[in-house]
Amino acid sequence: MFNEADLTALAITLKLAGVTTLILLLLGTPLAWWMARSRWRYKFLLEAVVALPLVLPPTVLGFYLLITLGPHGPVGGLMESLGGRPLAFTFTGLVIGSVIYSMPFVIQPLQNAFEAIGRRPLEVAATLRASPLDRFFTVAMPLARPGFLTAAVLGFAHTLGEFGVVLMIGGNIPGETQVVSIAIYDHVEGMEYAHAHWLSAGLLLLSFLMLLTVYGLNRRFRIMQS
């Protein structure tokens, strides 16, 4: 069924998706909140940047990341001058790549959810003397709950399915940067089809269950709200 290396790859994949989703929720929430509320003229520029990973081939992202993280690139050069080790081929490097790659999948649902609330509930809360922070945590966040769920699950699932970026910057080190999609690819290329089947089916099931959760829960939220 699964050999030890496959299970390790699975564990790394889940860890990567988890860490990535957590970081994206932490960074993405304030950004999405701001993007939903701001009337800045040039907001569309930022929106275009956030959506960019949706349309770019992952190989483009991976290629640029490889160059940026490398010792001749800006990030890699900075790391080196600070005495750190290069980030490519490390788990940290994978997290950086995944955060960029899955960014639109977290930020867009959040932004949509915040926009859907409208100004009204928050204005009401303000007249009841709720502070801006209070308004966000007690009014906006509960109302945007379906958005948070969608963002978290999509970010997680999308990172699970990541291939091109990790192929380019991961270096395929077993136990460190070898994720499931790469392990599957290796099995297929190496003509170990039975292993490939097990892992692929596992990933398929996992992804399906997660999407099922989102759509099922979102339906419940809608019923609750109406």
Add this chain to the structure above:
Amino acid sequence: MNRKKIMILKLLVALALMLSSSLSYAAEIRIAVASNFTRAMMGLVQQFEADTGHKVKLVFGSTGKHYAQIKNGAPFDAFFAADMKRPKLLEDEGLAVPDSRFSYALGRLVLWSPETGYVDSAGKVLSDGSYYHLAIANPKLAPYGRAAKEVLQSRGLWKAMKGRAVRGENIGQAFQFVHSGNAELGFVAYSQVKYPGQSIIGSYWEVPQTLYSPILQQAVVLKDTAVTRAFIKYIKSKPALEIIQDYGYDVP
């Protein structure tokens, strides 16, 4: 028939003749080529096209992928693989033209860094150097990766390399890892650093061929046509062998 009609008829006949001649004399063939042989093959094809007027379309990729594609009916006339395993399999499975399998090049493995003076001429840097990452091609998939593993094993370094050896999907990616500086050094193909008539950039150790089993690259014919035959004949000719050597391969 008036003059105008005759004129049109003449034109049509001329057109038909032109078309038929171009069809019968300058045919096009399609060849799947292992990525590591890209530059050498382009050099060869350029010469072949200039000599014969035939067109050769090249499809580059990993040998594993090409093999799977051919098994599923990909329309290639010949297959230049990175190893001998896949051509042999195609032959055994009856997908190749019988007795068409031959070795066209012998790969040479080098330990390379783009930095001058980094890799010494005996490869001592492997055990003495302080580096984070050594790039190799995936030993399970790529012949150059398998050779790199054998060299590390012969030095007793294979176990110690766990976590330091980064594996490219193929030798092209391994080269990219080193070239971009993300890995300090790596086992790459000599053909990747050797350009005809130019000196090699960086530093390298040409690994003695006693340390790894030969990287024999073989080809098979998949469709027996006159043009394919002409092309294979050209590949085996002396001028072609010289081109192959110019690009950093040994010839069998």
